[in-house]
Amino acid sequence: xxxxxxxxxxxxxxxxxxxxxxxxxxxxxxxxxxxxxxxxxxxxxxxxxxxxxxxxxxxxxxxxxxxxxxxxxxxxxxxxxxxxxxxxxxxxxxxxxxxxxxxxxxxxxxxxxxxxxxxxxxxxxxxxxxxxxxxx
Amino acid sequence: xxxxxxxxxxxxxxxxxxxxxxxxxxxxxxxxxxxxxxxxxxxxxxxxxxxxxxxxxxxxxxxxxxxxxxxxxxxxxxxxxxxxxxxxxxxxxxxxxxxxxxxxxxxxxxxxxxxxxxxxxxxxxxxxxxxxxxxxxxxxxxxxxxxxxxxxxxxxxxxxxxxxxxxxxxxxxxxxxxxxxxxxxxxxxxxxxxxxxxxxxxxxxxxxxxxxxxxxxxxxxxxxxxxxxxxxxx
Numbered sequence: 001x002x003x004x005x006x007x008x009x010x011x012x013x014x015x016x017x018x019x020x021x022x023x024x025x026x027x028x029x030x031x032x033x034x035x036x037x038x039x040x041x042x043x044x045x046x047x048x049x050x051x052x053x054x055x056x057x058x059x060x061x062x063x064x065x066x067x068x069x070x071x072x073x074x075x076x077x078x079x080x081x082x083x084x085x086x087x088x089x090x091x092x093x094x095x096x097x098x099x100x101x102x103x104x105x106x107x108x109x110x111x112x113x114x115x116x117x118x119x120x121x122x123x124x125x126x127x128x129x130x131x132x133x134x135x136x
Numbered sequence: 137x138x139x140x141x142x143x144x145x146x147x148x149x150x151x152x153x154x155x156x157x158x159x160x161x162x163x164x165x166x167x168x169x170x171x172x173x174x175x176x177x178x179x180x181x182x183x184x185x186x187x188x189x190x191x192x193x194x195x196x197x198x199x200x201x202x203x204x205x206x207x208x209x210x211x212x213x214x215x216x217x218x219x220x221x222x223x224x225x226x227x228x229x230x231x232x233x234x235x236x237x238x239x240x241x242x243x244x245x246x247x248x249x250x251x252x253x254x255x256x257x258x259x260x261x262x263x264x265x266x267x268x269x270x271x272x273x274x275x276x277x278x279x280x281x282x283x284x285x286x287x288x289x290x291x292x293x294x295x296x297x298x299x300x301x302x303x304x305x306x307x308x309x310x311x312x313x314x315x316x317x318x319x320x321x322x323x324x325x326x327x328x329x330x331x332x333x334x335x336x337x338x339x340x341x342x343x344x345x346x347x348x349x350x351x352x353x354x355x356x357x358x359x360x361x362x363x364x365x366x367x368x369x370x
Contacts (some may be wrong), residue, residue: 003270003322008278010316013280017308020287022348023365024302028354072349101367 012082020082026108029115037125038118049114051106055082057113064120065127074116081109139196147184147338152180160351172218173303177344179215181210206268213275217245218284223304227286227295247279269321276315283308291362299350299360301365306346313339330360 022088039045043052058078088102143304149315157177167174202339234254286304295301317335320327333355 001320007316007319010280010312011317014312014316017305017312020365021305021309027360072345
């Protein structure tokens, strides 16, 4: 009986802590203003990204030169995005409010991916400028 | 039973990340500010090195490694309680109740040690797999409860330091995943062992990874309202 109770409490605590941790990663990007370059590259003119843009944005992120410092956050948010997708599918018919929340969170994940893309584009441009300056 | 390249990679990864957290804190002059956390990471790195030597000398399925693993793990739990106490002290710093926390934490630690000793005394001479699984499950579960109470206190006290928030949440993920796995192992001892063998090392990798990320990417001055992280389904 005791292990069963510990198991249930631990799993629910794990889900809660994992969601909160991922939301803290997303929250740090929420107030970042996106540059015109990233809007041009992604073709999204408005401030809102669709949830389904996430993987497309990640593909664009992977086309840019890799930065070692953002790999772990991409991995964590990617896992969170997958978890939200499963939750949305499960809740769509039975609990629509949960499905709507999951959809909103998935949009936040897409915005996070756009911020990461923006950082990588800025980094690549800085590198190019530096190289051009060295060649001159 | 032999360890494969993936096992060694996870192992090496955790050692490097643990060492990185300590070295980074040292060069950023933050070693003393997060003293218990850095001591924990340093000890975890030393224990990881010791595990490698122990396996090379005695073998993965030897009794020596079995005792080494669970005894050092217990010591790391004790250190982790000190990390938690420091987190509690930081949150309640303005209320000047650090002294009470130290007393409560010491009493709690002594109670856990006494309980563990009484159980171990009854079964001395045959430290079984079942017992250590149960002990690990209980220790981790106490950790889950302590982190949960700490998170509740952070919400109540409107704690806004992003670094502290992320450190605590990463610790919560670590404790709850580990406690859940040991509870599952205790519930279903006949289930294939590879699931149970994999998750603790992965969680051992998760904690230094999440903490390394927090120290490198989140500045000490960064602020975040924890209430905004709470899930509200309208």
